[in-house]
Amino acid sequence: MIQKIFVSDNNIAIFVCPNCNVSKSADVSKYKRINKSVKLTIKCPCGNVYSVLMEMRRHYRKQVSIPGKYVFNSFHGKVQNGALTVVDISRRGLGLNFRTIPPIQIGSVFVVEFNLDDKQHTLIKKQVSVMRLVGQFVGVEFCSIDPSDPSDKALGFYLF
Numbered sequence: 001m002i003q004k005i006f007v008s009d010n011n012i013a014i015f016v017c018p019n020c021n022v023s024k025s026a027d028v029s030k031y032k033r034i035n036k037s038v039k040l041t042i043k044c045p046c047g048n049v050y051s052v053l054m055e056m057r058r059h060y061r062k063q064v065s066i067p068g069k070y071v072f073n074s075f076h077g078k079v080q081n082g083a084l085t086v087v088d089i090s091r092r093g094l095g096l097n098f099r100t101i102p103p104i105q106i107g108s109v110f111v112v113e114f115n116l117d118d119k120q121h122t123l124i125k126k127q128v129s130v131m132r133l134v135g136q137f138v139g140v141e142f143c144s145i146d147p148s149d150p151s152d153k154a155l156g157f158y159l160f
């Protein structure tokens with residue numbers, strides 16, 4: 001199986017040799033203009049030669065299926081909340097699948113809460129803005145991205 005790796009914002013990629021588990025980091029800035037995955041062949045000091053698939057898409061979306069909830073304040077001050085499923089995650093936003101769509105439109109702002117399926121089940125709580133509405137599917141963007149926000153930090157690790 002080919003190893004799939006992600007590149008951090010500072011264009012550092014980490015490869016792990018499947019034979020000896022020695023990791024090697026490399027500056028991959030020269031590939032940063034390529035907006036797709038790149039296949040690389042790595043030669044490890046142990047003699048093993050292996051291939052990795054490097055994900056260069058900047059807005060990589062991870063496909064998931066994570067239960068969550070939303071809290072939506074309508075103009076009339078009525079609070080609506082309900083269940084949803086997070087279907088994809090990127091650094092900039094989420095894809096959500098609603099069981100029942102609340103009265104939202106493009107630009108509506110609401111809060112999404114869910115626990116990542118990582119080891120710590122990290123709680124993610126973000127204010128989001130609606131970008132796309134397709135049936136039960138709602139594409140949202142985070143209203144703010146702040147490196148000191150624990151949710152953003154956790155998402156960075158999760159997507160790496």
Ligand SMILES: [Zn+2]
Pocket residue numbers: 017018019020021022044045046047048
């Ligand atoms: Zn090796």
